Amino acid sequence: MSQKSTIKEKFPPGDFAIWIIIYVELITFGLLFLGYAFSRRSNIEMFNESQLLLNQTSGFINTLILITSSYFVVQAVQTISKMTKESIKESNQKASKWLLYAILCGIGFLVIKFSEFYYIFGEGITLSTNKFFMFYLLLTVFHFMHVILGSVILFNIYNKTKIAGYKPDDYRGFETGASYWHMVDLLWIVLFPLVYIIR
Amino acid sequence: MKTITNIWIILVILTIFAYLLGYLKLINSSLVAILLITTFIKGALVIDYFMGLKTVKLKYRLIPILWLGTVISLITVAYYLPI
Numbered sequence: 140m141s142q143k144s145t146i147k148e149k150f151p152p153g154d155f156a157i158w159i160i161i162y163v164e165l166i167t168f169g170l171l172f173l174g175y176a177f178s179r180r181s182n183i184e185m186f187n188e189s190q191l192l193l194n195q196t197s198g199f200i201n202t203l204i205l206i207t208s209s210y211f212v213v214q215a216v217q218t219i220s221k222m223t224k225e226s227i228k229e230s231n232q233k234a235s236k237w238l239l240y241a242i243l244c245g246i247g248f249l250v251i252k253f254s255e256f257y258y259i260f261g262e263g264i265t266l267s268t269n270k271f272f273m274f275y276l277l278l279t280v281f282h283f284m285h286v287i288l289g290s291v292i293l294f295n296i297y298n299k300t301k302i303a304g305y306k307p308d309d310y311r312g313f314e315t316g317a318s319y320w321h322m323v324d325l326l327w328i329v330l331f332p333l334v335y336i337i338r
Numbered sequence: 339m340k341t342i343t344n345i346w347i348i349l350v351i352l353t354i355f356a357y358l359l360g361y362l363k364l365i366n367s368s369l370v371a372i373l374l375i376t377t378f379i380k381g382a383l384v385i386d387y388f389m390g391l392k393t394v395k396l397k398y399r400l401i402p403i404l405w406l407g408t409v410i411s412l413i414t415v416a417y418y419l420p421i
Contacts, residue, residue, distance in 0.1 A: 176416035199357035336360035
């Protein structure tokens with residue numbers, strides 16, 4: 140995916156349809172990010188006070204986890220894209236190893252996020268508690284669902300690599316899933332400082 | 339491979355920077371600007387190198403970069419605009 144090239148590719152990696160989905164998702168989350176940022180202006184003290192209930196350390200660890208999982212996915216894609224007809228089995232096996240690491244990271248993210256939700260809901264916080272938590276829950280639960288879907292997609296790709304299902308001229312589905320996972324990472328990269336750090 | 343590893347290291351360093359600003363309660367209005375700039379850099383690195391759009395025709399790269407720039411710019415406006 141990241142190989143240096145002087146000739147620009149005509150289309151982005153993966154199925155074109157995934158890029159339509161990615162652009163729509165980016166716009167949807169972008170509106171929620173801006174909704175949060177502009178709503179904060181009308182009640183800065185309440186936003187700052189509510190933010191204190193969040194665990195910055197778990198947000199930080201989850202950021203590292205997602206960045207690292209994306210890194211593993213890039214490694215997997217590079218392995219597959221360099222595959223030759225002679226190295227199909229070996230490349231699929233190597234890619235499956237990288238994917239397994241990425242999936243484990245995804246599960247790690249979900250476990251940490253779930254424990255955060257458990258604490259927040261245990262405190263009796265709901266969507267209607269205040270505007271901060273309305274945006275917090277909308278953003279993070281929506282993102283959580285994307286991580287679940289992304290993990291399922293990666294798991295399906297992983298299963299296909301285990302049977303050496305990707306070939307040198309047929310790995311577009313692999314790139315499609317990888318692109319979706321990077322989008323999930325990109326969204327969290329904006330979400331983390333906005334919701335957990337800025338005050 | 340080496341480039342991607344370097345990108346990952348940069349992303350990790352910038353994430354640690356963001357966390358320390360919050361954890362050590364150093365965050366103030368001037369550091370928010372720096373934090374948002376680093377967030378833009380992180381997002382752009384993911385778009386270019388992880389999503390692989392650096393080697394794709396400009397229009398496909400521009401859409402997420404413009405999205406990121408617009409979102410970060412408007413968050414900055416929302417933070418700094420006098421109430």
